[in-house]
Amino acid sequence: MKVTKWAQTSLFISMSAFSMYGYSMGYTSSDEELNKVVNAGKKINQSANVSQQKVDKINEQIQSKLQQFKVVNKEIDGLNVYNKQMQAQLNNQLTELQQLATSMEQVSIIERQISPLMARMIETLITFVRLDVPFLPEERSKRTADLEKLLEQADVSVAEKFRRVLEAYQVEVDYGRTIEVYSGTQLVDGIERDVDFLRIGRVSFVYQTRDGEKMGMWDKASQSWKPLAADYRTDINKALRIARKQLAPDLIIVPIAQDSAE
Structure with missing residues (x-):
């Protein structure tokens, strides 16, 4: 019959106790043998303590590895979700x-x-x-x-x-929707003179000499300049000042070409 280590230890302790009992009852045993038994018991206890420490250390290592395993699994789950998102973006x-x-x-x-x-x-x-x-x-x-x-x-x-x-x-x-005045030269009665050109959209294009004596209107039908009567002088001067922003916008009367589309 095979006896385990722990059974052997118990048996040994029992035998030691029996020997001590026999000594107390009058059995003959030397002090040296008793000391050997006590020392052997101490060694067994020390060995058991060392073994327990090893077991505890191994258990701590197992728990640490288990915790690391759980952390790694969480990281893997997060990486799987991240990879799916990156794959969607890549697509x-x-x-x-x-x-x-x-x-x-x-x-x-x-x-x-x-x-x-x-x-x-x-x-x-x-x-x-x-x-x-x-x-x-x-x-x-x-x-x-x-x-x-x-x-x-x-x-x-x-x-x-x-x-x-x-x-x-x-x-x-x-x-076509702005009013403008600019200076230039124009042939008037065979003489080139300095004039102010006034454009009102495309509905009216006239000139006036610097002294205000001569005025003309572009006639689109004949593609030429036509002289204007002095009756237009006041309105044209007013329009010139409005175009120069010297007056606020106001109602003005200007000559209009008959075939104008405006």
Whole structure:
């Protein structure tokens, strides 16, 4: 029969107790043998204490590893959620890249189509300025000429060219709803004289000499200047002051071309 270590220890302690009992009852035993028994019991207790400490230490290590395992599992769960979010963002970015690639292909097509469109727009603008009321002729002609040069420049983007063309169109549109006065020279009775030109939208375009004696109106039907009667002098002077912002806007009477679309 196999006896375990703990059973052997109990048996040994029992035998030791029995020996001590026998000694007390008168059995013969030396002091040396008794000391051996006591020392052996102490060693067993010390060994058991050491073993228990080892068990406790191993248990602490197991608990520490278990806690680390739980922390790592939580980190793994968090990383799984994060990976799902990143994958969703990655999928969206791939979709956007595909859309951008498609857009870039379409931009190339648009660029090939928009250059001829701008050329036609500039040509139309040149024709319009030539047939329009002849105010600010040098400024307007220079603007269209600059657009023609701009269209040939390779270092300017298509977007910038188109913006400039639209800007020129917007300037021409604004002329139709503003009042303006500027100085210039005009041939009056065969003599070139300094005059003030007054433009009221596109409905009226007149001039007045600096001394106020001579006035004229652009006649769109005949494409020429027609003299104005002195009756208009007061209203034209008033309109000139309003255009110079010397007077508040007010009702004025000015000559209007009969075939004006305004």
